[in-house]
Amino acid sequence: MTINFDELIDRRNTRSYKWDQSEKLFGSADILPLWVADMDFPSPSAVQEVLKKRADISAYGYAVRGDSYFESIVNWYSRRHNWKIEQHWITDSPSVVTSLSLAVELFTEPGGQVVLQSPVYYPFYDVIESNDRVLAKNPLVIRNGRYEMDLDHLESLFKDGAKLLLLCSPHNPGGRVWDREELLQLGELCLRYGVIVVSDEIHCDLVFPGHVHTPFATLSPEIADITITTLAATKTFNLPGLQTSFMITSNNKMRAKLEKRLRTLSIHMAHHFAQDAVEAAFNEGEQWLEELLTYVHGNLTYTLDFFQEHLPQIEPLKPDGTYLLWFDCRALGLDKRGLQELMFKKAKVAFSEGSVFGSEGEGWLRINLACPRFILEKALTQFADAVKRR
Ligand SMILES: Cc1ncc(COP(=O)(O)O)c(C=O)c1O
Known part of the structure; x- marks a missing residue:
């Protein structure tokens, strides 16, 4: 790996749709956002360089x-x-x-x-x-x-x-x-x-x-x-x-x-x-993409193992691609409000709510896996602890 995907970019206070809306959308600023589909990783360096050059035109x-x-x-x-x-x-x-x-x-x-x-x-x-x-x-x-x-x-x-x-x-x-x-x-x-x-x-x-x-x-x-x-x-x-x-x-x-x-x-x-x-x-950006896919796949494997060990009642659908993981939480027996309370109030994490994808998604959640592993570990641990404390 030549790119360090483990490092978190601090996106708070950058007008980030994902990082600067936790209080407004979920009721508290300290909620970890793993919902909307953008990544917490830097774009390829060639992209960064060309954008700086364009900015320099003034x-x-x-x-x-x-x-x-x-x-x-x-x-x-x-x-x-x-x-x-x-x-x-x-x-x-x-x-x-x-x-x-x-x-x-x-x-x-x-x-x-x-x-x-x-x-x-x-x-x-x-x-x-x-x-x-x-x-x-x-x-x-x-x-x-x-x-x-x-x-x-x-x-x-x-x-x-x-x-x-x-x-x-x-x-x-x-x-x-x-x-x-x-x-x-x-x-x-x-x-x-x-x-x-x-x-x-x-x-x-x-x-x-x-x-x-x-x-x-x-x-x-x-x-x-x-x-x-x-x-x-x-x-x-x-x-x-x-x-x-x-x-x-x-x-x-x-x-x-x-x-x-x-x-x-x-x-x-x-x-x-x-x-x-x-x-x-x-x-x-091809080399960057190959490394990204390896990292995201590692996050996927980590999450599937985590569920199996700590939340065996949750059933994920193993994805063939994307950096999203869709998982069935219906065995928790919670309605829409119950899942919201579990995520936002108890676990302090925001995954995407399944119901927004249509009635078939009720009782499901979606995790955005495109974040540093330690953020994912923290979010999953907080979620599993909240499930156990119920
Ligand atoms: C299937 C799909 N289409 C479109 C988009 C958004 O594309 P755009 O921002 O270009 O509208 C997303 C973003 O998550 C997506 O998942």
């Missing part, structure tokens, strides 16, 4: 995107995911959630049904509901200790008229890296019913050994033609505060609509800092 005027930025994206997905992206398929967007919302707005009608597979990252619900569309839920099923898609139920939603699916791949919060075969079955079903797929692949680089992420759009040219893939370097390299992402859309008509809407809302301009950070991360 005039922060309007910026453009250079060819080298787009090339860094094309090269990354070719190298890491064997995906041959053409530069003109790439459309920048301020955030992945912006892209999801635009796709719902542009490719469905008000009152139309949009499918998500629950439990899932909570903004998936927001982009459907705030656009006045109707939520069509296809709950995931747990088989052999992992989530699987219920394709029969999904087909019934398509028969009922749903024309757009929000896919989370890899899956947050369940940590599934979907197999090629199951994605292919999904793709064939979508083709049969004329359903557009918005495939959120923001976690695609965070995959553990033994698993391979398959970009949905690589399954076939026909499937690519119905797919908008939403991506970012922000999750992989800890840059989410830079607010930058992109979509890959090989279908010219769909891409033109997305680009027109981005211009209409005037959210298409480049950012003074973001594109350089992304380019540096993709071009020079």
Whole structure:
């Protein structure tokens, strides 16, 4: 290891969404935050350096995107995911959630049904509901200790008229890296019913050994033609505060609509800092990512062992990827308020509450494992002690 992931960056009093909101959100400033999905690790040094250089320019005027930025994206997905992206398929967007919302707005009608597979990252619900569309839920099923898609139920939603699916791949919060075969079955079903797929692949680089992420759009040219893939370097390299992402859309008509809407809302301009950070991360961050994955996997193993030894009643779903661990606390017999009290008042930790990912998540919690091991140990110990003291 050349990077010291054991060291904690003091993020308190930095306007951190994660570290500076404990009092406001959970009732006490001393609550350890292991919830929202950013990392307590420094971004790759190449990113830090390029950002300092941009800061040194001292005039922060309007910026453009250079060819080298787009090339860094094309090269990354070719190298890491064997995906041959053409530069003109790439459309920048301020955030992945912006892209999801635009796709719902542009490719469905008000009152139309949009499918998500629950439990899932909570903004998936927001982009459907705030656009006045109707939520069509296809709950995931747990088989052999992992989530699987219920394709029969999904087909019934398509028969009922749903024309757009929000896919989370890899899956947050369940940590599934979907197999090629199951994605292919999904793709064939979508083709049969004329359903557009918005495939959120923001976690695609965070995959553990033994698993391979398959970009949905690589399954076939026909499937690519119905797919908008939403991506970012922000999750992989800890840059989410830079607010930058992109979509890959090989279908010219769909891409033109997305680009027109981005211009209409005037959210298409480049950012003074973001594109350089992304380019540096993709071009020079690979070694950092490999070390990060090793460290996070170590945190995962530590946590699974900890649960087995100290909290055997809790059932984690072992993730194939992401830095998130989703675990079933229903055996504790606590309702939503009981779990909140256990975490925030007794254990002084904040994991994500499962219920925000949909009703299927009630009684579950999600830990963010992207923190130094000693923070994780402290949070787990405080949580286990609180469970035992009940
Ligand atoms: C599945 C998924 N999509 C999107 C995002 C957020 O992306 P952005 O900040 O670009 O909207 C997250 C962050 O946790 C996520 O887990």
